Amino acid sequence: MKRFEGKVAMVTGGNSGIGLAAAKAFAREGAQVAITGRDEQTLKNAENEIGSSALTIRADAARIADLDAAMAKVRDRFKRIDALFVNAGIGRFVPMAEVTEAVFDEIVTVNLKGAFFTVQKALPLMARGSAVVLNASINAHIGLPGTTVYGATKAAVVNMAKTMSADLAERGIRVNVVSPGPIETPIFDRVGISSEQSRQTKEWLQSQTLVKRMGQPEEIAEAVLYLSSDAASFIVGTEIVIDGGMTI
Numbered sequence: 001m002k003r004f005e006g007k008v009a010m011v012t013g014g015n016s017g018i019g020l021a022a023a024k025a026f027a028r029e030g031a032q033v034a035i036t037g038r039d040e041q042t043l044k045n046a047e048n049e050i051g052s053s054a055l056t057i058r059a060d061a062a063r064i065a066d067l068d069a070a071m072a073k074v075r076d077r078f079k080r081i082d083a084l085f086v087n088a089g090i091g092r093f094v095p096m097a098e099v100t101e102a103v104f105d106e107i108v109t110v111n112l113k114g115a116f117f118t119v120q121k122a123l124p125l126m127a128r129g130s131a132v133v134l135n136a137s138i139n140a141h142i143g144l145p146g147t148t149v150y151g152a153t154k155a156a157v158v159n160m161a162k163t164m165s166a167d168l169a170e171r172g173i174r175v176n177v178v179s180p181g182p183i184e185t186p187i188f189d190r191v192g193i194s195s196e197q198s199r200q201t202k203e204w205l206q207s208q209t210l211v212k213r214m215g216q217p218e219e220i221a222e223a224v225l226y227l228s229s230d231a232a233s234f235i236v237g238t239e240i241v242i243d244g245g246m247t248i
Contacts, residue, residue: 002030003229008078010034012061012118013088015042017185018135021217022085022224023050029225034074034081036061036088061088061114062106067121074125081125083228086115087135089153093146104149111153119164119175128172131228134161135220136179138243154179158239165237174236176227181243182206184214210245 009026013019014035027033027050034055037043043056055077059066074081089111092103119132126132139151140158161177168175182205206213223240226232241247 002028003225003231004083005030007082008032008034008074008080009083009085009228010036010074010081010122011085011087012036012059012114014085015039015046015056018180018183018217018220019085019087020046020049021221022087023054025218025221025225026083026228027051027054031083032078034070034078036070061118062109064117064121067114067117071121071125079125080127080130081122082127082130084119084122084126084130084132085135085224085228086118086132088114088118089135091150093150095146096148099149107149108153111150112156115157116160123168123171123173126171126173129230129233130173131232132164132168132173132175133224133227134158134175134177136161136177136239138179138181138241138247140179141241141247161239162237169236174227174233176232176235176237177239178220178223178227179239179241179243180215180220181209181241181246182214183220184216205246208246209243210248213244215242215244 004026009031011019011023014023015037023033023035033050036057036059038060040058047054047056057070057073059070092107094103134157136157137154139147140155158177161175164175220242223242
């Protein structure tokens with residue numbers, strides 16, 4: 001029997017990268033899948049890859065009204081959520097002296113506020129035995145130039161896995177977190193750097209790992225599914241770092 005047969009999985013930011021890989025993996029393992037994303041075209045592309053039974057919802061994790069509407073659509077279609085992967089986030093890598101209030105607010109609003117309220121809004125749909133996985137980053141643990149605000153939000157997400165676990169223990173809802181290292185995703189095309197800068201950045205990141213390569217979204221998805229499954233029922237408030245050895 002497939003691990004998620006008869007279950008419902010929701011993935012925020014499920015229209016590309018790690019989120020899409022996780023959504024496809026949940027579907028392969030038998031789950032009914034709902035994904036959110038901000039871009040209509042990539043949502044349509046994702047639906048084609050996941051399968052026509054997937055529920056795609058245009059929603060911005062930074063907008064509470066969008067989160068409310070997304071959860072209402074999941075409730076109407078599936079009635080519940082058994083596995084929630086809070087993946088939606090943004091990367092803005094700006095030197096500290098150049099961080100504006102607008103940049104600061106955008107990163108914090110999506111990566112921290114959005115993650116918190118996604119879980120809060122999903123709780124009415126989650127029963128005992130369900131699981132939440134948050135997506136953080138190794139930037140929560142290491143200092144890299146231009147990541148001051150981004151890294152701070154990801155450190156907060158790691159902490160939320162612990163504090164949410166304490167809050168939700170009596171309800172039987174587990175919360176854990178994955179912290180990816182350098183992963184081959186579209187994020188490198190969205191940070192406002194040239195193709196040559198992107199190439200150089202990827203080469204440098206690869207050189208910093210022990211395995212000398214970028215990770216693949218599917219490798220993160222496997223950890224997400226494990227933490228969401230019954231096999232991980234004794235794992236609570238824990239972080240899995242998936243970085244090819246970069247942090248050591």
